[in-house]
Amino acid sequence: MENLNSILREVRNCKLCEAHLPLGANPVLSINSQSKILIIGQAPGTKVHATGIPWNDPSGNELRRWLDVDSNTFYDPEIFGIMPMGFCYPGRGRVGDLPPRKECAPTWHSMLSSQMPNLKLILLIGAFAQSYYLGERRKNNLTETVKNFKEYLPNYFPLVHPSPRNRLWMRKNPWFETEVLPELRDRVLALI
Template sequence: MMADLSAILDDIRACRACAGDLPHTPRPVVMVSAETRLLICGQAPGRRVHESGLPFTDPSGDRLRDWMGVDFETFYADPRIGVAAQAFCYPGTASKGGDYPPPPRCAALWRPRLLAELPRVELTLLVGGYAQAWALKERMKANTTETVRAWRDYGPAILPLPHPSWRNTAWLRKNPWFEAEVVPHLRARVREMLA
């Protein structure tokens, strides 16, 4: 089991399938172990994550850790927390300033094999619309807001979240129910899993 996970992680880190499509050298970023119980599935690494090689080393990560109620050290040191985005490489920045969407090729190539090697996962956080669309398929509501609002429908194994980007600050102000209902539930689940 551990050997299979190690082999898949080696393959992912060596992957260059999107080399011709990316504006830079691929640098797959994934952080999971055989102990992973809480799996965070975002869309794709951003520029800062591409540079650091560690997931969520940016302001989005600060907000996500706050939602989870964990500090920086716990997030990276506790093997029960794992991160495997829809795409493992930074897709580049679009002209309007946001990042390009995650290339679907990455999820198709790697997610089924990787998830099969993570049998201890009890809770998957689906961070943002791309992750929700891939994982929930027809169970996704009309949009990310409605999917996150229906969070109780997906439990206990899945919790949809908005993207923690600063670009969603206005969304958070318009949807106070998220921080009032979903965040306390998330923190309680994380506490329970890491106890």
């Protein structure tokens, strides 16, 4: 069985779907064998692609606010592992970025997860992560899945994406701020 460092080397050198990536392959993730909380989002945006730092953008700022953690805590891989559905920037679509490439999760996720024995909570951010990990257990739409987050605990915590594009969703769903975020913060605090 491979150890985490050799798997991470393979991931960082992955060119599996490079022909489909407008900015080339640049896998962005951050995990450690001691990670307690795993964040599974969509795919890096252009700023994250350029810096190689996951969640290094306005969405990351909002996610850290939701979690009530500072940057030092967020980027401590012994606390937070970060493993998106697609490790590289997928390109631009008509409205926002394209979906994450479908090759990453089935190729790498289980191999990487198996190297994190201390995982206590997996944050499933957005519909792609929820579809992949919850499958038929998810509700009819993302809003209903997030609203019923307690059904997926203690292993999974589904969340909407913290993108500035979702501000309207946040205004239409005030229960997220009053019911979901306090529970999220309590669970994260208990693990850090």
